Amino acid sequence: MQIDILTLFPSMFDGPLTESMLKRAQEKGLLTVRLHDIRDHATDKHRTVDDTPYGGGGGMVMMPEPLVAAVEGVRGADETAPVILLTPQGRVFTQQVARELAAHPRLILVCGRYEGVDERVRQAVITDEISIGDFVLTGGELAAMVIVDAVARLIPGMLGARWGAEEDSHAMGLIEYPHYTRPPVFREMAVPDVLLSGDHGAVEAWRRREAIRRTWQRRPDMLLSVELGGAERWFLADLAEADAPLRG
Ligand code: 4GY
Numbered sequence: 001m002q003i004d005i006l007t008l009f010p011s012m013f014d015g016p017l018t019e020s021m022l023k024r025a026q027e028k029g030l031l032t033v034r035l036h037d038i039r040d041h042a043t044d045k046h047r048t049v050d051d052t053p054y055g056g057g058g059g060m061v062m063m064p065e066p067l068v069a070a071v072e073g074v075r076g077a078d079e080t081a082p083v084i085l086l087t088p089q090g091r092v093f094t095q096q097v098a099r100e101l102a103a104h105p106r107l108i109l110v111c112g113r114y115e116g117v118d119e120r121v122r123q124a125v126i127t128d129e130i131s132i133g134d135f136v137l138t139g140g141e142l143a144a145m146v147i148v149d150a151v152a153r154l155i156p157g158m159l160g161a162r163w164g165a166e167e168d169s170h171a172m173g174l175i176e177y178p179h180y181t182r183p184p185v186f187r188e189m190a191v192p193d194v195l196l197s198g199d200h201g202a203v204e205a206w207r208r209r210e211a212i213r214r215t216w217q218r219r220p221d222m223l224l225s226v227e228l229g230g231a232e233r234w235f236l237a238d239l240a241e242a243d244a245p246l247r248g
Helices: 010-017 020-027 064-075 095-102 119-125 141-152 200-218 220-225 230-243
Strands: 002-007 032-037 083-092 106-111 128-131
Touching: 002 010, 002 064, 002 141, 010 020, 010 032, 010 141, 020 032, 020 141, 032 064, 064 106, 064 119, 083 095, 083 119, 083 141, 095 141, 106 141, 128 141, 200 220, 200 230
Parallel strands: 002 032, 002 106, 083 106, 083 128
Antiparallel strands: none
């Protein structure tokens, strides 16, 4: 997979891309990230990329010419790759969206700065707008890094054999079950016996139930769209029953 990133601050990406999984993905040739400085597409001698907003009000707006020239230069003849603007106005990024993006051989991510980009940039070249959450960053760069990270770990061949993307708790529509490693007792807190039992079936059932319990406690909204087995429904009903006010 190839990801092209258009930004005024390419060096912001150095850290995340040169460590751990993203580093290894690039070394293995599974991921190619190309950084492009939007300022290289400015045409005046001061390399200007922003201007004051029509209609007044404070701040600056990203000019259309350098940004559109940058996208068209990077995109080349290939008009099939999504051109994604990172903005709080976009559709909200989820594991489902990450899976959708991971299916493309190429993504083009556009990082805005200042108060935003001239509306005609959207009309001319943007095909999708994504938000990583309801808050405002100083630019799209950190959001782009979040997208690259979440998408890269879904590229086939990326994770250890144990973790297919389908086994990911969020892909299953639940939050993660509790994890333990050695020692078996830490400050009088013991690891649950079932995890030491060697009974893989019992371990799987326990993990699934604990994931349901956590999702009920922390993200009950997610339970509306998850598929549960018969025994799991009873387990959930018991959780709800335990929380319900006493009746009768
Ligand atoms: N939230 N999700 C986000 C953001 C900053 C003004 C356009 C977000 O994705 N991007 O806050 N981006 C804005 C700042 C220009 C980008």
